[in-house]
Amino acid sequence: MTLPPAEILIRKLQSNNALSEGDRRAIREVELKPRPVEADHDIVRHGDRPSQCAIIMAGWAYRYKILSSGRRQIVSFHFPGEMPDLQSLLIPRSDHNIATLSGTMVALVPHSQMRDLMARSPGLAEIFWRDTLIDSAIYREWVVNVGQRPALERIAHLFCETFVRLEAIGLVQRAGETRSFPWPVTQVLLGEAAGMSAVHVNRTLQELRASKLISTHQGAVTIPNWDRLEEVAGFDPDYLSIEEIQTELREGDWPSGSRFANGAATAQSS
């Protein structure tokens, strides 16, 4: 039912990188022990000097910063297979926090093992670097999102990005034209990600629902008409660097029954 830990990581890396057989073998040799982490729990804190990298195995994590005023800004979401603090390998002190959403499983890999891994399979170093560059591209798009788009488009864009990123790792559902994905994010958190008040998030969601752009049930968002949502959002998946390998991925080598298995649609939200 659930994928073996190494395969979750491989699936994510393959969603925007070409892995060699050697890369895959090297990854499978790493010891990955997923452990459950309670919801809403910091796994990295501002000022920490982690000696390990966390890999999300199930559920979501989010990265945020706190201002002196007490306000918070979420700057990214992270999905199964991602290594949100890979950077701690090169930048010792964390300048932000990373927290779990609900139903999260995390594996911790010591920096030394990560360095071994890259030494054994040098192509992986480049792939990891590339991965952090794609993160950069996502940050850039978030700056655009928060800086320029009005509320409705902003949240629509967030949904588009989330869908595409989750689709790349097989964690969405499609039924005809209809697409849906887990969304374990409360309106308060969505507000902190979008740079909006929770109240306004609520009203904007209602507007999105009223115009049939999305619907929400039990911690999942449904998109009845992708093209319309994409157009409203002004969404262009370019920056995610995943289209090129997408077809290759669709005929990928993991069991197709496990699509939603690591997606963690537990919380009630939206």
Added chain:
Amino acid sequence: MTLPPAEILIRKLQSNNALSEGDRRAIREVELKPRPVEADHDIVRHGDRPSQCAIIMAGWAYRYKILSSGRRQIVSFHFPGEMPDLQSLLIPRSDHNIATLSGTMVALVPHSQMRDLMARSPGLAEIFWRDTLIDSAIYREWVVNVGQRPALERIAHLFCETFVRLEAIGLVQRAGETRSFPWPVTQVLLGEAAGMSAVHVNRTLQELRASKLISTHQGAVTIPNWDRLEEVAGFDPDYLSIEEIQTELREGDWPSGSRFANGAATAQSS
């Protein structure tokens, strides 16, 4: 008067990395031919597949994205010694544009030579990676800035960041408590960076001036009281990863007469 090209790059890399003698030697062997680029000229365009990396030798560049609505968002500024499209080494297609401000000199290094460089001095690969990670940290802070801070703090924060980054490469001036730095950015562009209308930028600048937080003369910003500005902005230089090496840098090995030499305070602005 002006630093040799390789030294400009080295100075920047040393501002947040420890370079070995071998690294420096390898860099000095790269052929760097700075060429002037006219103001307000794109050096990378969305969709491009660059085969070279640009290195800023003098003046500033900025990175921006355009929305379908025609609005623009500047997502970063780049200073002498920086390689704004280093990422093109690993991500072939650009998802954004990079343009010059005034008085810019740019050197173009073919990807093949960049790869040679990293092969010859493997520590540099890690340093380049690290550099892109610091860029990420800056993007994150911009998301916070645009997402959470009100206009006055937002622009104050931008000034703080700019000062610290420029100081790390020796392109600022200090006279007693007073600090100043070149600012060749028009109010329209500042608006595009801050996610504000130009009109509101204008009024916010007036407010900053009225409260003696900054003053502006001939394309330079002066900060009479750093601590006050920093406090208003809620600025914490943590994320720039430069403090650790700052002292080492201050007694650095480039001629101290050349402080402002590559700074390009040409345009009239603010």
Added chain:
DNA sequence: CGTCATGTTGAGCGTCATCAACAGGAGTGG
């Protein structure tokens, strides 16, 4: 001297924040 880019000012308005109250569901303890 005219043109253009940039900065400045005023007026009006809209998006979105804030404050407050309430509803519903989940979990908890008595």
Added chain:
DNA sequence: CCACTCCTGTTGATGACGCTCAACATGACG
């Protein structure tokens, strides 16, 4: 089992921050 609390979502009222439109000032430049 019920009462209680807490979290989340929802709604209304009010006002502020920042946008838009428009006009004008200023200096650089040809």
